[in-house]
Amino acid sequence: MRLYSRSAGSGTPVVLLHAFPFSSAMWQAQREGLARACTVITPDLRGFGGSPLGDDAPSLDVMADDVARLLDREGIERAVVGGQSMGGYVTMAFCRRHADRLLGVILADTKAAADPAPARENRERIAAAVLRDGPAILVDEVLPPQLGATTARRRPMVSGRVRGIVQSAPPPAVAWAQRAMAARPDSFDTLRALTAPALVIVGDEDELSPRADAEAMAEAVPDGRIAVIPEAGHLSAMENPEAFNHAVADFVRSLP
Template sequence: MQLYSRSAGSGLPVVLLHAFPLSSAMWLAQREGLAPFCRVITPDLRGFGGTLLGDDEPSVDAMADDVVRLLDEEGVDRAVVGGQSMGGYVTMALCRRHPERVLGVILADTKAQADPEPVRANRERIAEAVLAGDTGVLLDGLPTLVGATTRERRGMVLGRVRGLMQAAPPAAVAWAQRAMGARPDAFGTLRSLTVPALVVVGDEDEISPLADARAMAEAVPEARLAVIEKAGHLSAIEQPEAFNRVVAEFVKSLAP
């Protein structure tokens, strides 16, 4: 699967993988803000944005392999790889399957444990609903995707997230939900990392809260934890300046 991708800047390659059910459009502020420090590569994961879905069985492994093929196409041997939410799941799958391609890891508002059965069942419910034409079921989750501060004070951010969600094709939504539901526990992968990691979490994240971020940071041999204030599950969109600042510091620490 060939991924559509947007890039900016030059230098150390940093791949950022988007959250569900968004696209690489979510990384606009990162492509602008991080370009002076690194080469920012932001693909659309399969089915979203400009990338076709294909006919593979749903899995985060397939998405991780897609990203490695993109690195091959871009002539990148090793990169800093990171993601927000679903993008974090794909990042951890890539670390498990292709550790030799990773220079550093960024895990933002995500979690390493597999889904418990009730969460898997809810993912399947949403997948079946959107395929049956009920695209509104996806927007039911909008309030929890952002923090309380964004809900109360950042109407434009909320509107932007809603627009990105509404642009998600139903087939991609269903495929990604099933891929996420089937993903394995990743703590073993984190414990075996031999590169530095940055774990980022919004202090108002209700989906992947601070406890999940702290557990990931403690599992990685060399990790730092950054808490973004007044941000929820989409900290890169809600507080882009603060998010970019911690990522830029991390990337600079990896530069030769």
């Protein structure tokens, strides 16, 4: 994790971890829109956005430790750490391994449950297909369910931007990340053990990580709260950035 963007804002550091198979480019609206509320740090997770993949075996724990090393390099002792979809999985791994470094947690359009066997098998199928044939399967299968119905119908610029980022995803990183996500553990015990406040965000049109999943996560955290983003699917930060940013800013301001 060598490449990342940091907003020019001041105040509470907020690390935002991108979804699969994206890069920190997905957080452009957050870097701009949240600069007055906090300092936004948006890393490229290993293998994505030009960040080196390295030789480690696929593991979300490896990504979480990358985030801790980034904080060390930036001289940041504690931060709000959050992510969307895969970035949420990495955030929960960070909660397990580096809980003492958390000011708060943001989990957007993600799940705490481990993958059931059919989902793990599908991730391996996609990993193998990407390594063999390139990113076509991402455009055909992975991308469509990530966008909410409103975005698909009314926001062609957002749809086009999402498609462009997906098409540029490096196949080795895609396969590595799929295998890392397939091996992730159930994280509900991690959420129950959190001492930091947590904000769970969900798009009201998210069919991949629906509202019921978000409510279960928010209820598991001792100091958990939920924000529902209207007219947004699985990529709520890109589909309705104004509402997403408002929820994050309010959460950051509420922290002690």
